[in-house]
Amino acid sequence: MLKFLFLKKETITLPEILEDLKKEKRLNLIPIEEVHKLSLEELKEVQAILVLGGDGTFLKAVPYAYKYDLPILGVNMGKFGFLTETYIEELPYTILALEKGLNFFEERTLLKVIYQNKEYVGLNEGAIMKGPTGKIIYLNLKINNIEVTTIYGDGLIISTPTGSTAYNLSAGGPIVHPKAKVFICTPICSFKINIRPLIIPDDCIIEVSVNKTDEDIHLLIDGQINLFIKKEEEILIKKAEKTLKLIPSLKRNYFQILKEKFQW
């Protein structure tokens, strides 16, 4: 029997297919919020995290996946997403493949955000954004200790390739294949119009500091963690030590997902 941590979107009721897999004793689902109750022994038996919902729910599972070094299998109850690639109807085939011991993880670069000595992990992006007053902000961007530019505008997104189709895309950034070893620095509504998204190797160290503001600004990681940033305290962003392991759809690859999601 496969043993999974389990996270689902609240509004979803457990689909029959999943009920059946449980009844047939092929799947043992442990609610993700109870993971701390597991003994080390029990933890070792957990093979993956099963996420039922959209990309937002998937992102909620990322810190667990990082902490316990578990792959995530994302199942979408509606239209497939960039992260939740598998349809519920396809789930039995994926389960079968896992039962057979097949190993078909895709590795995705994660970013680590360090602020005030605390570390946060993100799969999509870290976004430094203007605060509640809606006033334009000034951000100093340093890469590998070299001053690159001062952005003034609504903010700055540091995105992974996985996050390139999320907030980065809305802000005008390019689509980046998950296997590209880069980060994307995309300004949000830059007042200077001679600026463009900037792609850098993912072994770069990125530092962002707030300039000329007396007000709080946001640091939003994966749309999940929302911190308030004070002036003159630096945010450091770099590649995380570990990757996120994603159990992909057996049916579609990245380009096919792009083609269908964007109706290319």
Place this chain on the structure above:
Amino acid sequence: MLKFLFLKKETITLPEILEDLKKEKRLNLIPIEEVHKLSLEELKEVQAILVLGGDGTFLKAVPYAYKYDLPILGVNMGKFGFLTETYIEELPYTILALEKGLNFFEERTLLKVIYQNKEYVGLNEGAIMKGPTGKIIYLNLKINNIEVTTIYGDGLIISTPTGSTAYNLSAGGPIVHPKAKVFICTPICSFKINIRPLIIPDDCIIEVSVNKTDEDIHLLIDGQINLFIKKEEEILIKKAEKTLKLIPSLKRNYFQILKEKFQW
């Protein structure tokens, strides 16, 4: 003697040229915040509003200009702006022209924003933006009572031609000549990428309503007025009955300002 309402940026000390014009009894400057102390008789003698500062200071004077139907003369202490076109060194020439009775106002379309039965006037734009949580918002856009689209993203800017070089430009909108009789509807970081800035005749009635959110969102007018908007209450935006009269630089026209500001 010319009689002006006067508004200056706090950090600026009165320049000598202005001191001289006062001493020579050519200029009588009444602090704008004391306008309510003037009798109707005294008000009639006021010819214009003199703004000393940048475009932000100019925008603060707009509601006064609208209420008392006065033209604004914007003097920039640093680099000229899109609104504060006149350099302090050029001010005496403009004053001379006004003393001679020359009439050289430029008329700029203003927008009127109506929310909860209150009216607000804007020279640049009304921006409906995500609130303090930084979460994506859903906005229904209706023009002349026809449903145009639902925007989901960081928000929507309704800009005048004058505002086209302000927030609209940062969000990807085009530059629009002040004499063009249009409004610009520019989405902010739209999640859908098949959307573009939309230019409509300025006699259109624009309605924006918030969809699917339990949280407060912002309505920011000219970066000056910041309201919190609740779900299901409509924002109505249309052309204001009166225009803003701007006393332009004698030295440069709109295209020359563009050329210099953008280093074309």
Place this chain on the structure above:
Amino acid sequence: MLKFLFLKKETITLPEILEDLKKEKRLNLIPIEEVHKLSLEELKEVQAILVLGGDGTFLKAVPYAYKYDLPILGVNMGKFGFLTETYIEELPYTILALEKGLNFFEERTLLKVIYQNKEYVGLNEGAIMKGPTGKIIYLNLKINNIEVTTIYGDGLIISTPTGSTAYNLSAGGPIVHPKAKVFICTPICSFKINIRPLIIPDDCIIEVSVNKTDEDIHLLIDGQINLFIKKEEEILIKKAEKTLKLIPSLKRNYFQILKEKFQW
């Protein structure tokens, strides 16, 4: 009986609905290329031009519409277009309305392109583009006799509102409502990135001249007329004296067309 000039895309066979309208003696269709054979008397009886095909076919009919001052009714055999708004199934209703004497033309601004003393009329755009060698070109743009900028890149599009959803859109320009009284100047692949589409009132006179090239460059009007331009000869673009009269769909307005074409 309605009398129409008739232009259809070559690959299309006459649909039954049209055959029926002819048989019922409700429609008399005169091939557009035979218009010169008509006497003045016969010409007076012609009420409109019927176009069967896509937007490209519609554009071919524009010079006839201008010369003979006739409205165009565009019928699309596939998916409706921005110009050919009417489906073949809807044609009988439009014919009925016209038989009843209803007058429901939409007027669209046309541009007039003058080069070497010859005049050309365009409904969508005049595009000045690099020539066969594919080398970057330099174009001087003057508006109302004021030098605005030098564009270097692949070229420059001067678009009407009607043309805003055509080449202008591909080159990054905004969508402009047909009733907006403006032209759009959109650079094609500008080498300078601090440049943006520029919207100007449609009573402006636009002059474009070629700078620093020994090679031929293209002047393409509505994708139909393709001229070769030499250095130092000016292209003049302004609003044409007459408008194009378009017989619209009875079923959908401009915003509905946008919504459906772009899947908003």
Place this chain on the structure above:
Amino acid sequence: MLKFLFLKKETITLPEILEDLKKEKRLNLIPIEEVHKLSLEELKEVQAILVLGGDGTFLKAVPYAYKYDLPILGVNMGKFGFLTETYIEELPYTILALEKGLNFFEERTLLKVIYQNKEYVGLNEGAIMKGPTGKIIYLNLKINNIEVTTIYGDGLIISTPTGSTAYNLSAGGPIVHPKAKVFICTPICSFKINIRPLIIPDDCIIEVSVNKTDEDIHLLIDGQINLFIKKEEEILIKKAEKTLKLIPSLKRNYFQILKEKFQW
């Protein structure tokens, strides 16, 4: 004495600094077009290619650099370029460093374009563009044998990171650090607006084929080689086996070049 192949822009006269280096017998310059006259023995003594001019002249030297496996030192007589980073005044310092045997090459990814069994090497990009008639073209894009999309528009650019600040930037693509191991696929004036620049790992195999056209279209490599492409013949683009070795400025790194060129 350093022995260099030498290529200069025709309009440039040899600067004094270079004359002096020659007189002092520190530099031996062999005109690049005479390289075929050199014996193998003589070729072995050549250490680099010296380019005097702008980025266009630098690109002319690339096929020589590739064939003879020589680094290029680009000296700009005007404003420094993205490729010709070194000012003439800085040349003596670079020469000194080379005399001391310092090795400070930057390696830049080259792309190889294969068409009709012929191979071409490019440092910036391969651009497949519409031909002399200026008509929209249809291009099938396959990556690693997977159909990604059909582009219809003015064309498609496959750019290296080095080329990202050239034609790619004009067409709306992002800026990519030269050390990023990626290619950029940027459509030129795509008719579909739901398409974006696409970044892929540089070990991908890219195939582009022409669809639905009876006319010639262009394949332009680095703005230097201009081929005409027929329907149904595939263009294959991939990473070249060797890199381009660029002798960088001693004074400025990539981010400083960006900062200065774009006035960030």
